[in-house]
Amino acid sequence: MRNVAARRHRLRISAVLLPALLASVIVPLGSAQGSEDPEQEVVTTEGPVGSKLPDLTALRKPGALDRLRARAIGDEASAGLLPRETVGPAREALPRAGADSMTALEDAASAGRRSGMSAAVSLPEPAHTMTPQQCTSGLAGKDFYIRSRFAVCSGKTFKQVWLRSGRPVGASSFTVLAIGTIPKHSRTMTVMYRFQGFTATGVNNASAMGISTKAKIAKSWPTRVRYKHGGVGTAMPVNRKWAQLLNGGNFKHTVYAAAGQGQTGTDDSIYAVYQPSLKMSAPPGWVLDTPGDRNLFMLPPRWDKAAYLPNRAKGAANFSVSTALVYSTKDGAPEKDVAKHIKLAYTHPGRTQPPFHGKRLAGNKADEPLTRLYKDATRRKENRNTSIYNCKKYFGEGYTEGGRKECDEFPFATTYQGAAEWRHNQQADRYNFSVKALPKKANGAAGTLLRDYYDKNRLIDGPDDGFLMKITS
Numbered sequence: 001m002r003n004v005a006a007r008r009h010r011l012r013i014s015a016v017l018l019p020a021l022l023a024s025v026i027v028p029l030g031s032a033q034g035s036e037d038p039e040q041e042v043v044t045t046e047g048p049v050g051s052k053l054p055d056l057t058a059l060r061k062p063g064a065l066d067r068l069r070a071r072a073i074g075d076e077a078s079a080g081l082l083p084r085e086t087v088g089p090a091r092e093a094l095p096r097a098g099a100d101s102m103t104a105l106e107d108a109a110s111a112g113r114r115s116g117m118s119a120a121v122s123l124p125e126p127a128h129t130m131t132p133q134q135c136t137s138g139l140a141g142k143d144f145y146i147r148s149r150f151a152v153c154s155g156k157t158f159k160q161v162w163l164r165s166g167r168p169v170g171a172s173s174f175t176v177l178a179i180g181t182i183p184k185h186s187r188t189m190t191v192m193y194r195f196q197g198f199t200a201t202g203v204n205n206a207s208a209m210g211i212s213t214k215a216k217i218a219k220s221w222p223t224r225v226r227y228k229h230g231g232v233g234t235a236m237p238v239n240r241k242w243a244q245l246l247n248g249g250n251f252k253h254t255v256y257a258a259a260g261q262g263q264t265g266t267d268d269s270i271y272a273v274y275q276p277s278l279k280m281s282a283p284p285g286w287v288l289d290t291p292g293d294r295n296l297f298m299l300p301p302r303w304d305k306a307a308y309l310p311n312r313a314k315g316a317a318n319f320s321v322s323t324a325l326v327y328s329t330k331d332g333a334p335e336k337d338v339a340k341h342i343k344l345a346y347t348h349p350g351r352t353q354p355p356f357h358g359k360r361l362a363g364n365k366a367d368e369p370l371t372r373l374y375k376d377a378t379r380r381k382e383n384r385n386t387s388i389y390n391c392k393k394y395f396g397e398g399y400t401e402g403g404r405k406e407c408d409e410f411p412f413a414t415t416y417q418g419a420a421e422w423r424h425n426q427q428a429d430r431y432n433f434s435v436k437a438l439p440k441k442a443n444g445a446a447g448t449l450l451r452d453y454y455d456k457n458r459l460i461d462g463p464d465d466g467f468l469m470k471i472t473s
Helices: 002-022 064-077 108-114 132-139 242-246 336-347 377-395 440-456
Strands: 040-047 144-148 151-164 167-181 188-202 210-221 227-231 238-241 250-257 270-281 301-304 316-319 324-328 405-410 434-439 468-472
Touching: 040 064, 132 144, 132 151, 132 167, 132 188, 167 270, 188 210, 188 242, 188 270, 210 242, 210 250, 238 242, 250 270, 324 336, 324 440, 336 405, 336 434, 336 440, 336 468, 377 405, 377 434, 405 440, 434 440
Parallel strands: 324 468
Antiparallel strands: 040 151, 144 151, 151 167, 167 188, 188 250, 210 238, 210 270, 227 250, 270 301, 301 316, 405 434
């Protein structure tokens, strides 16, 4: 009788396991709960937002499970990355992403048309908000999405493979987004955490898995800065079960830095690295293959109180990343002639004046940003005078055509890469710039947009900040 009962028991187990093992479609979470078998294990790996659920059939092939375990160990050891566009001291101190971030671009001409084409030339206010939908679609497989210097997000998809006696029997995954935003003229950075995309199939107990979220200021310049942490209805670390996050996986963490703590003589600037991490805990009866903290990524907030920027009495914060000043070559764009000049200087530098076969201009990639020159008025004047000298040399003394044209230079005279850089930097080439006689109106419009960009994006003087150029058509 015992043999008959045992056979019936085995048949009952097979009746539960076999459909789960053969299922090729995703089933609702918790539809197959694992028993408390001591040989049950969970292996977790990471991927970009939107990564597919692990393929159980593929994982049962020879060597696949070993590769999965090796990847899980590597993922756990990852220290997290900064955006490739990071500027400031963190740029050299910590690892950056190997690829450029996804960015949002908006040119003045298209913005003007959307708002009814105001007569005044100006840039729109940079975005200070971001929705989870904008973050998800903006990432598009990248590590970071930079909507502006006040709205940056990143995210990861965590994938679990559920093993019984070393055999894959189930899979699950979830996605976490961290959306950093800073209101206009504010010194408070808010990071909204959103958990989404919960999926499970096969034999698992995903709904009972614990997920702990925490964050810290991993680096600070200066180190003496005191940061005030807060949040909405919660405090770090936030400990939740999968099932709890499934029914409302949103919470916020804030970081504030008061003025007066920054580096002396540098616009009271404070630079930091904000690093969130996740730690998962296995449900009862299961063991995690890699139970340590998972560093997600790093965000680089900056605070300043520069006297030459808006809200000078209190200062404000932004993310220390280089974004692009966008000029358009479209017919309706007031800066189109300058845009065409910069495009030529980037794409065919040998056709620009002064002639120089090794001309390579900064500002068109994250590793070589332009840096703002504000405090040294003498050097700005040197840049401008050098440009005018070359306009006269290559376009004639009457290049202004009675005041209708001006000497346009790139890089701009208000950057450290301007025409006189070689006088201050021994590594700079004497002719590594471009000048062209352009209509005064177009040159003035481009200058207005540049000043707007500096102010609205809080560009500070010196090598610890930077920006890029983007030409659209």
